Amino acid sequence: MTDSNTLSHLDLETPEKPFLDANELVINMGPQHPATHGVLRVILRLDGEKVLGLECVIGYLHRGVEKIGEHRTYTMFNPYVDRMDYVAAVSNGLGYCETVEKLLFVEAPPRAQHVRVILTELNRIASHQLWLGTHALDIGAITPLFYTFRDREEILKIYEKYCGARLTTHAFRIGGLQYETYAGFEKDVSNFLQFFRPKIDEYEELLTTNRIWVERTRNVGAISAEDCIALGVSGPVLRASGVKWDLRKAQPYANYKNFDFEIPTGQNGDTYDRYLVRIAEMRQSVRIIEQAVGALPEGPIMAKVPKVMKPAAGEVYHSIEAPKGELGYFIVSDGSTQPYRMRVRPPSFVNLQALEIMCRGQLVADVIAVIGTLDIVLGEVDR
Amino acid sequence: MIAKFRGTYGSGFAPLTYAGQNYMVVDRSLIPDTLRVLRNEEEFDYCVDITAVHYPKREKQFDVVWVLYSFARNERIRVTTQIMDGESLPSSVSIWSGANWLEREVYDMFGINFDGHPDMKRILLPDGWKGHPLRKDYGILQQDNEWVQINLGIESGQ
Numbered sequence: 001m002t003d004s005n006t007l008s009h010l011d012l013e014t015p016e017k018p019f020l021d022a023n024e025l026v027i028n029m030g031p032q033h034p035a036t037h038g039v040l041r042v043i044l045r046l047d048g049e050k051v052l053g054l055e056c057v058i059g060y061l062h063r064g065v066e067k068i069g070e071h072r073t074y075t076m077f078n079p080y081v082d083r084m085d086y087v088a089a090v091s092n093g094l095g096y097c098e099t100v101e102k103l104l105f106v107e108a109p110p111r112a113q114h115v116r117v118i119l120t121e122l123n124r125i126a127s128h129q130l131w132l133g134t135h136a137l138d139i140g141a142i143t144p145l146f147y148t149f150r151d152r153e154e155i156l157k158i159y160e161k162y163c164g165a166r167l168t169t170h171a172f173r174i175g176g177l178q179y180e181t182y183a184g185f186e187k188d189v190s191n192f193l194q195f196f197r198p199k200i201d202e203y204e205e206l207l208t209t210n211r212i213w214v215e216r217t218r219n220v221g222a223i224s225a226e227d228c229i230a231l232g233v234s235g236p237v238l239r240a241s242g243v244k245w246d247l248r249k250a251q252p253y254a255n256y257k258n259f260d261f262e263i264p265t266g267q268n269g270d271t272y273d274r275y276l277v278r279i280a281e282m283r284q285s286v287r288i289i290e291q292a293v294g295a296l297p298e299g300p301i302m303a304k305v306p307k308v309m310k311p312a313a314g315e316v317y318h319s320i321e322a323p324k325g326e327l328g329y330f331i332v333s334d335g336s337t338q339p340y341r342m343r344v345r346p347p348s349f350v351n352l353q354a355l356e357i358m359c360r361g362q363l364v365a366d367v368i369a370v371i372g373t374l375d376i377v378l379g380e381v382d383r
Numbered sequence: 384m385i386a387k388f389r390g391t392y393g394s395g396f397a398p399l400t401y402a403g404q405n406y407m408v409v410d411r412s413l414i415p416d417t418l419r420v421l422r423n424e425e426e427f428d429y430c431v432d433i434t435a436v437h438y439p440k441r442e443k444q445f446d447v448v449w450v451l452y453s454f455a456r457n458e459r460i461r462v463t464t465q466i467m468d469g470e471s472l473p474s475s476v477s478i479w480s481g482a483n484w485l486e487r488e489v490y491d492m493f494g495i496n497f498d499g500h501p502d503m504k505r506i507l508l509p510d511g512w513k514g515h516p517l518r519k520d521y522g523i524l525q526q527d528n529e530w531v532q533i534n535l536g537i538e539s540g541q
Contacts, residue, residue: 059507064523066492067516071523102402229454232430232481243454250457314401317450317461319431330450332436345432345450353484382507 024052031060035138035368038378042355042371044364051359051367056352061382069342074100074174074309077342082168084344085380087130090123090159091322093172098253099318099329100174101303103311111299112176113255117292118189119162119171120254121285125196126155127323127375128278132203135275135372139216144206151199154192161188175305181296189293193286200282207275217271221358221370224269231357232350235325237374240277241269247321254320259288271373278375310337324348324375344383348376384425392417406461414464415473418449422478427451427460430479433486435493439519444468445495449475471496474503492517509534 025046031039039060045053065084069077081096082089094116101107108116133148156166161182163171171177207213223233225241238245246263248256264280266273311333319328325347332341351374358370388396388407395410396417409417421427432450443465452459466472474497475482486497487506494515497503504510511534513527531540 059505059509062507064516067521067523105402229428230480232479232485245454251459315406316402316404317432317459326431328432328450330432330434330448341436343432343434345434349484350481353481 029367031057036371036378037134037376038381040352040371040376040378040381042367044367046364049363049365051362051364054356054359054367056355058349058352058378059382061378063383065383066342066344069339071338073337074311074339077339078172078174079168079170081344082170083379084346084383085127085322085324085327085348085377086167087377088123088127088323089168090119090171091127091320091327093170094120094254095318095320095322095327095329097172097174098320099316099331100309100311102316102318103314103331103333104174104305104309106175106303106305108176108303109300110255110297112301112303114292114296115177115181115301116172117254117256117259118289119159119169121289121292122155122158122189122192124285124323125282126152128282129155131278131323131372131375132275135369135375136207136213138368138372139213141207141210141213144203147199147203147206151196154195158185158188158192161185173302174309176300176302178302180301186293186296189289193290193293197286200279200286204279208279214272216366216369217275217373219268220271220362220366221373222268222270223354223358227357228269228354231354233325233354235321235323235347235351235375236274236277236281237269237325237351237354239263240266240274242267247319247326253318256288259291261287271369274373308337310335315341319345322347324377324380325351346380346383348374348378348380349383352376352381388417388420404459404461406463408463408465411464411466411470411472414462417462418475418478421451421460421462425453426455427453428479429454430475430482430485431459433475433482433489435489435495435517437493437517437519441465442467445493447472447489447495466495468494471498473498474500476500491515494518 027044027046029044030036030041041057043055044051065080068080081092084092129148129152133145136144159169160166163169163179223241225243228238228241242265244263244265249263261284264277266277313333313335315332317328317330319326327347328345330343331339334340359367392413395413397408399406429452431452434448436446438444445466447464447466449462474486484506486500489495490503491505491507492515512530514521526540528539
């Protein structure tokens with residue numbers, strides 16, 4: 001093979017030699033690219049249209065969230081966590097509040113736990129809807145985007161009525177909830193469930209047996225369960241590879257152990273299976289919310305938490321099943337009002353590492369499909 | 384497991400519990416062995432996180448923390464070791480391939496080197512950046528002004 005920097009000149013004397021050398025081509029994708037879901041830069045090494053390898057360049061959205069956490073009190077840092085995975089802000093808040101509660105040795109009262117589960121599961125649906133809409137758009141189906149955003153709006157309306165915010169909600173407080181549910185909250189949630197259940201079938205009608213969708217997703221970006229575990233991949237990506245593991249079941253937090261639901265899994269670990277798993281997860285979330293809203297207990301919504309929080313010196317790691325995977329917080333307290341060390345273990349960051357394995361040997365157009373199927377949010381990757 | 388570890392490593396190993404969570408403080412020299420045994424013999428096959436904590440007043444300035452999980456046992460454990468500034472650690476990429484980016488982030492944020500890492504470079508900050516922002520002596524408003532001026536063409540990012 002010739003040097004990749006010099007073009008081989010046309011050799012007319014020996015026509016049996018290939019007209020063009022099969023040189024590797026290195027191209028740059030992003031960071032300003034509509035299909036990278038934010039500012040992700042990927043350096044692709046190509047042989048024709050085949051991907052030989054790739055390297056991710058990240059950090060464009062790095063804001064130093066962990067450093068900020070060390071300079072704010074526990075209460076002040078609470079709204080910051082919403083800005084990491086901004087399409088699943090409620091999940092981020094749940095993970096953070098529960099970790100600090102563990103440090104303080106308090107537990108939120110049952111009513112607060114129930115409302116937390118309802119809002120978090122609604123958020124899982126909203127996050128999956130946003131993923132489905134943009135993922136399908138990347139692959140070339142425009143309609144699902146309108147369907148999912150139309151329905152996601154109903155969830156955002158519930159958030160808006162509950163706490164005034166739609167996206168970065170800051171819905172939970174350390175020790176429970178700031179706000180009691182508004183009059184008609186349960187009715188709104190039940191109405192949404194009734195409205196939403198047939199909508200999932202609608203999404204499936206558009207895609208599940210759609211020939212173009214199946215061709216573009218089946219056997220694309222497949223990853224084995226062993227590779228997933230070695231890479232630390234979690235969430236729907238891991239489950240689509242056949243590992244039946246969900247933190248809500250494996251190490252129940254909040255009060256998930258009171259609810260009856262299943263963990264959907266796939267077999268092939270390809271883009272199509274990941275699509276099916278997330279669709280099935282939306283149905284399971286509907287099931288959980290239905291049970292939670294039907295048995296909403298009365299009682300206080302806030303545990304006894306000191307106004308000035310000074311957790312005893314110690315360290316705690318706590319993680320929850322966010323829509324994207326295992327979202328963990330590792331907080332070291334030195335007994336003062338501010339965390340000594342605030343570490344966020346973001347699922348998107350760790351899952352993005354699998355992009356290389358999933359894309360190797362695929363076509364360049366499939367890279368878009370694989371980035372979409374990983375469901376990354378760059379605000380969380382870079383923090 | 385704990386009895387086995389104590390039998391093998393003696394005083395270099397201390398099992399601790401806080402808020403119902405198990406972690407162990409292990410001597411720096413025992414780290415390669417401990418991680419390998421945890422992965423291969425105790426089935427901790429999922430490396431959840433690798434991170435560090437900076438204590439500038441201590442002689443051994445850094446705590447490096449591995450958060451591990453075992454699917455088979457449904458159990459989580461943390462391994463902590465203390466190292467001095469400038470001291471490096473063996474990379475665990477050969478044990479868990481997912482450790483790659485996590486170790487790079489520790490290097491980026493704290494300046495701790497991992498020997499044998501396939502691609503030890505910064506991950507979130509640009510390559511030419513000076514300083515490691517999660518060290519306690521790095522101010523919250525501090526930045527690499529020289530880098531900002533050369534690469535962004537502005538006086539300051541503040």
